[in-house]
Amino acid sequence: MAQRFHIGNILSVSHGVLVAPGGISDVYVILNYMTGDKLFTHQLPRACRECEPWLRRQLPWLNDISSEGIGRENWQPWLDSCIATFGEHHDVEPIPQDDHDRIDPLTELEQMAGKDRVIVVETTD
Secondary structure, eight states: OOEEEEHHHHHHHHHSOOOOTTTHHHHHHHHHHHHTSOOOGGGHHHHHHHHHHHHHHHOGGGGGOOOTTOOTTTHHHHHHHHHHHHOSEEEEOOOOGGGSOOOOHHHHHHHHHOGGGOOOOOOOO
16 A cells, blocks of 8 residues: 655655655655565665665656755755655555565674674663
8 A cells, every 4th residue: 555755755765865854764764664674774775775666666757856966055955846846745655575675683784794793782671
């Protein structure tokens, strides 16, 4: 079932520029929805790579948008222009579950950083 998202959330995933109105927390929301997972920070880049092609298939006009040269100084006018041209909110479907690799967050962190660099703290609550 589709869910509506702000174009800034969508562009943050599809174009690699953080322009989601709620910042990184909005990126978690769209990626968790699209993957059906509860992602950790270090998993966001992989989830973006998994979700980007699906966003571009669902919303082909994303291919007409260039984010080249967009940064801290000029992101807001760029986002405003995208809203004016394409609309502020869009329906997004989750990706097929076979297209998302569910990896335990700790295991993935160990794969990324090296097992000897990850310290696990266990609580006795």
